[in-house]
Amino acid sequence: MAVHDAMDVLNGKWKISIIAALCFNKKRYSDLLNDVKGISGKMLSRELKEMETHKLVKRTVLSTQPITVQYELTEYGGKLKSVISNLADWGLAHRKKIIGK
Amino acid sequence: MAVHDAMDVLNGKWKISIIAALCFNKKRYSDLLNDVKGISGKMLSRELKEMETHKLVKRTVLSTQPITVQYELTEYGGKLKSVISNLADWGLAHRKKIIGK
DNA sequence: CTGTATCCACCTTGATACTG
DNA sequence: CAGTATCAAGGTGGATACAG
Numbered sequence: 001m002a003v004h005d006a007m008d009v010l011n012g013k014w015k016i017s018i019i020a021a022l023c024f025n026k027k028r029y030s031d032l033l034n035d036v037k038g039i040s041g042k043m044l045s046r047e048l049k050e051m052e053t054h055k056l057v058k059r060t061v062l063s064t065q066p067i068t069v070q071y072e073l074t075e076y077g078g079k080l081k082s083v084i085s086n087l088a089d090w091g092l093a094h095r096k097k098i099i100g101k
Numbered sequence: 102m103a104v105h106d107a108m109d110v111l112n113g114k115w116k117i118s119i120i121a122a123l124c125f126n127k128k129r130y131s132d133l134l135n136d137v138k139g140i141s142g143k144m145l146s147r148e149l150k151e152m153e154t155h156k157l158v159k160r161t162v163l164s165t166q167p168i169t170v171q172y173e174l175t176e177y178g179g180k181l182k183s184v185i186s187n188l189a190d191w192g193l194a195h196r197k198k199i200i201g202k
Numbered sequence: 203c204t205g206t207a208t209c210c211a212c213c214t215t216g217a218t219a220c221t222g
Numbered sequence: 223c224a225g226t227a228t229c230a231a232g233g234t235g236g237a238t239a240c241a242g
Binding site: 001002003004005006007009011013016017020037076079080082083084086087088089090091092093094095097 | 103188194195198
């Protein structure tokens with residue numbers, strides 16, 4: 001099933017959140033560490049590496065001093081934006097429903 | 102973040118696939134066991150129970166002989182259909198891309 | 203048919219310390 | 223800043239047997 005194929009690539013606890021964080025801006029490693037609540041450095045680099053091999057994100061090393069690294073969605077990974085957006089809408093409704101009672 | 106709230110409810114390896122399987126029809130336990138490739142009975146009942154407490158699915162016991170149980174998406178859980186559908190589209194494209202090379 | 207109980211291997215994740 | 227190495231702990235999931 002197609003859904004299963006998608007989930008193969010989006011496995012792990014953090015990938016969806018990382019993609020969501022990259023939806024509107026490129027970000028550096030340390031930015032992601034702040035923006036993706038609760039993630040550890042180890043998991044962030046591990047997930048990013050996986051996503052890079054799956055061509056979901058692009059990694060660029062900037063020759064600043066000290067070196068910084070920029071991550072952004074590929075065109076391909078960007079196709080997930082609408083999925084994420086739908087999910088975010090639902091999550092918002094869900095939160096309201098939970099808080100509401 | 103809203104996406105994170107959604108993922109809290111959709112954690113685990115199987116929930117998305119189960120919802121996908123229930124998108125168009127109600128199904129019995131044994132149907133799901135066949136349709137969700139690779140899932141074991143333990144995990145299926147465990148995930149279904151969680152999803153029931155989150156009000157994503159509705160469980161109905163039918164007084165047939167022997168007893169059968171029917172699962173269906175709640176109206177609330179049904180709101181995830183569009184997310185699933187987007188994901189399926191992406192998964193299809195992804196599969197083509199993978200096979201294509 | 204629809205589950206639950208138990209046992210167990212494996213994987214994932216986190217904390218911490220460390221490197222370039 | 224951007225990671226990697228190591229260790230430890232808990233969660234995840236499968237097989238099997240069993241119950242209502």
